[in-house]
Amino acid sequence: MGFQKSVNQYLPPAVEGDFASSNPRHAVLASEGQLVAGSAGVIVGRFAWANSSGVVLNSGQGAPTGFVHREQQGLITAWLGEQTMxxxxxxxxxxxxxGDFWAKNTVSVATISNPRLKAFASMLDGTMQFAASGSSPSALTLTASTATNVLTVTATSGVIQTGMLVTGAGVLANTYITGQLTGTAGSTGTYSLSTTPGTIASESMAATAYVETNYVLAGFSNGGTGAVGELVKITTGGK
Structure with missing residues (x-):
């Protein structure tokens, strides 16, 4: 929130991106000024990716470089703006x-399981959801074929987005959708790929925007239920 307009009976536990404990934590090793926000800026309390030049964004390919801790580094630039992350x-x-951090949950989680649910980062915007290790949360099922580096989709269970990871028999590892060429936006049509799988006949494939991280779900706030939008604790200190 911006300027205070109400008084709550209880204080909130934290703001997303805050440290969740005083336990040891460690930052990505970088020289002074080596990591800088990219053209779109970086949102606090989410995962982020740094490229080889040190440019950081809330989107990328593969496992994220790290989590963005809140240290009052947001800068309000909008006219009459009251808040920003x-x-x-x-x-x-x-x-x-x-380390241990507070983060915002985007998919309902009923309980803290053992083994712990892993935090999966969206490669599109750095938000997260939780699922069992090795799974593919929110994955789409595609009926598709490839020719050189073009994916032709004839059926999909959801909206296809640039940046999604594509898997299937014969599809090269780390194959991502880099753009749509033809067809209905986010649906059937042709898409360019980051690799060249060659010719693959029509088969069932999967596409997901989420990648497993080294963080796990550690706990809810007092009275929390793991509902969408609630703050939860994530950690690298427990498995």
Whole structure:
């Protein structure tokens, strides 16, 4: 929230991106000024990816570089703005690849399981959801074929987005959708791929925007139920 307009009976436990404990934590090793926010800026309290040049975004391919801790680094630039979680382009960024943090849940979680549910980061915007290790949360089922680096989709169970990871028999590892070429937006049509699988006849494939991280779901806030939008604790200290 921005300027205070109400008084709550109880204080909130935290703001997303806050440390969830005083336990040891560690940052991604980088030189001074090496990691900077990219052209779209970086949103605090989400996962982020740094490229080889040190440019950081809330989107990327493969496992994220780290989590963006809240250290009052957001900068309000909008006219009459009261709040922001956005670190503007060009500002220095610190990423954490270990520790205990508060984060916002995007998919309902009923309980804290054992073994712990893993945090899966969206490669599209850095948000997260929780699922069993090795699973593919929110994966789409496609009926598709390939020719060189073009994916032709004839059926899909959901909306296809640029940046999704595609898997299937004969599909090369780390094959991502880089753009739509023809067809209905986000649905049937042709898409360009980041690799060249060659010719694959029509088969069942999967596409997902989520990648498993080294963080696990550690707990809810007092009175929390794991509902969508609630703050939850994530950690790299327990499996």
């Amino acid at each position: 956005l670190v503007p382009s060009g500002m220095a960024i610190t990423l954490h690849n270990g």
